Amino acid sequence: MPLKMSMMAVPASGRRSDIMAIVSLKDLAASKRLVVKIGSSLLVEGGALRENWLRSLSQDIFKLREKGIEIIVVSSGAIALGAAKLKLPQGGRASLADAQAAAAVGQIELGRSWSQALGEYDLTAAQLLLSLGDLEDRRRYLNASATLERLLETEAIPVINENDSVATEEIRFGDNDRLAARVAQAATADAILLLSDVDGLYDRDPSETGARLIDCVEGITPDVLAMASASSSSGMGSGGMASKLQAAQIAERGGIMLAIINGTQDSPIAHALQSNRGTVFLPQGNEGARKAWLSGRLAPSGTLRVDGGCADALKGGASLLAAGIAGVSGDFRRGDLVKIVSIKGEPIAQGLAEYDVAEVQAIAGKRAEDQAARLGYAPRAAVVHRDHMVLL
Numbered sequence: 001m002p003l004k005m006s007m008m009a010v011p012a013s014g015r016r017s018d019i020m021a022i023v024s025l026k027d028l029a030a031s032k033r034l035v036v037k038i039g040s041s042l043l044v045e046g047g048a049l050r051e052n053w054l055r056s057l058s059q060d061i062f063k064l065r066e067k068g069i070e071i072i073v074v075s076s077g078a079i080a081l082g083a084a085k086l087k088l089p090q091g092g093r094a095s096l097a098d099a100q101a102a103a104a105v106g107q108i109e110l111g112r113s114w115s116q117a118l119g120e121y122d123l124t125a126a127q128l129l130l131s132l133g134d135l136e137d138r139r140r141y142l143n144a145s146a147t148l149e150r151l152l153e154t155e156a157i158p159v160i161n162e163n164d165s166v167a168t169e170e171i172r173f174g175d176n177d178r179l180a181a182r183v184a185q186a187a188t189a190d191a192i193l194l195l196s197d198v199d200g201l202y203d204r205d206p207s208e209t210g211a212r213l214i215d216c217v218e219g220i221t222p223d224v225l226a227m228a229s230a231s232s233s234s235g236m237g238s239g240g241m242a243s244k245l246q247a248a249q250i251a252e253r254g255g256i257m258l259a260i261i262n263g264t265q266d267s268p269i270a271h272a273l274q275s276n277r278g279t280v281f282l283p284q285g286n287e288g289a290r291k292a293w294l295s296g297r298l299a300p301s302g303t304l305r306v307d308g309g310c311a312d313a314l315k316g317g318a319s320l321l322a323a324g325i326a327g328v329s330g331d332f333r334r335g336d337l338v339k340i341v342s343i344k345g346e347p348i349a350q351g352l353a354e355y356d357v358a359e360v361q362a363i364a365g366k367r368a369e370d371q372a373a374r375l376g377y378a379p380r381a382a383v384v385h386r387d388h389m390v391l392l
Helices: 025-030 051-066 078-084 096-119 132-136 138-155 174-185 240-251 266-274 289-296 308-315 357-363 368-375
Strands: 003-006 033-038 070-075 127-131 157-162 193-198 214-218 256-262 279-281 302-306 325-330 339-341 347-352 389-391
Touching: 025 256, 025 266, 025 308, 025 357, 033 174, 051 070, 051 096, 070 096, 070 138, 070 174, 070 289, 078 096, 078 214, 096 127, 096 157, 127 138, 132 174, 138 157, 138 174, 157 174, 174 193, 174 240, 174 289, 193 240, 193 266, 240 256, 240 279, 240 289, 240 368, 289 347, 289 389, 302 308, 308 347, 325 357, 357 368
Parallel strands: 003 214, 033 070, 033 193, 070 157, 127 157, 193 256, 214 279, 302 339
Antiparallel strands: 256 279, 302 325, 339 347, 347 389
């Protein structure tokens, strides 16, 4: 039978009082704005779109809209569809060039399919293609947020995918689970629904005898992360349970509920809500908009390693001072995102650097009175100020 895991002493708290009441899938109707993510293996089979399944999902979306819930869709499938049309090997993933070409062809088909399926219920689809930089750069993030807000005001349904035709291996989300979490932040959504090929998070590989479904997780810990299998049973998509847990980490810090359900059957959302079967990850924080953006960023430009005393001070709410820095790596400039880790490499926080990398290397481990001689000017108050930093 399903298990409920309470991994933290900190009580779950949402961004709004009604979201605090969401503890199971049946409570999802309490949300006002929902992001629904669909993977390639659910939408595409044998290189062809599962049209009947998409039609049933569109009906689910229509019924949620009738309840007053605003919907944003994050949909994979462009590479799979384009690869079949171009007859590319390995589903279009033999090389980056193949994946980009397949995405360029498949995205047209994917957008058309969503427009037709939603149109059967008099719903208007709007296509947005986002790259990692669109949500990592603060100004572009705010632009994406404004576009989503205006589309929802017009009652259109944004259908979002990563812009795979120009994304590279180094600069990309890599999976649409994390993209969905970042979109939810940008859209100030209350909840995220990840449709998967399994019922949710199991305490071990679901193929193993005795594996049990966990119905509720209150805070993702190393023990929870250890339950994930990085494999994707279809071999078609780029995500797995590990990527879904990474998405849940982004969501929970921003006060957003996330749920994983089985999407393989027709009318998957209605089926999951009726059976109340899946895994719900409860929000663990309610960060302000800027700090939620910081916590969700995925591409730090450098890493700062700190000593034990500094690590404790950061966890207590202090800014990062140069005296506590034991190591510097990466290539960053002032204002870039840096990750802060312990001596053993354990993540502690991330934030915006107040210095370029060469300056941090010059003053690392130095007290304030010694920094001016190294820099040639009076040092700033902190290397990373607490107002521009979030704990991980």
